[in-house]
Amino acid sequence: MSSPIPFFTLRVQPQGDTADAWPEHSLLTSLEMGGLNWPSSCRSGSCRTCMCQMTAGQVRYEMDWPGLLPEEKAEGWVLPCVAFPTQDVTLLDPQA
Numbered sequence: 001m002s003s004p005i006p007f008f009t010l011r012v013q014p015q016g017d018t019a020d021a022w023p024e025h026s027l028l029t030s031l032e033m034g035g036l037n038w039p040s041s042c043r044s045g046s047c048r049t050c051m052c053q054m055t056a057g058q059v060r061y062e063m064d065w066p067g068l069l070p071e072e073k074a075e076g077w078v079l080p081c082v083a084f085p086t087q088d089v090t091l092l093d094p095q096a
């Protein structure tokens, strides 16, 4: 019998830093718990301060309309403060 995966791996490019990405925590929280510096302000999916591109992986949102346009979502833009990982995720550091 296999046990559920307790967490995923969150990678930050181009640095290659990693953190544990807990399914029940936002990506922003997991970045901070992993000691990685990330821009943030509202922490509620509206100001877009934390916005970045996801180059691999998948996330889910608990809100219907996080502050992203459908086209932005289609291009891989995510809001880590309200995005929850459903698999391993790679983000591009907006400060890099």
Ligand code: FES
Pocket: 039, 040, 041, 042, 043, 044, 045, 046, 047, 048, 049, 050, 051, 067, 079, 080, 081, 082
């Ligand atoms: S911190 Fe404001 S949208 Fe993420």
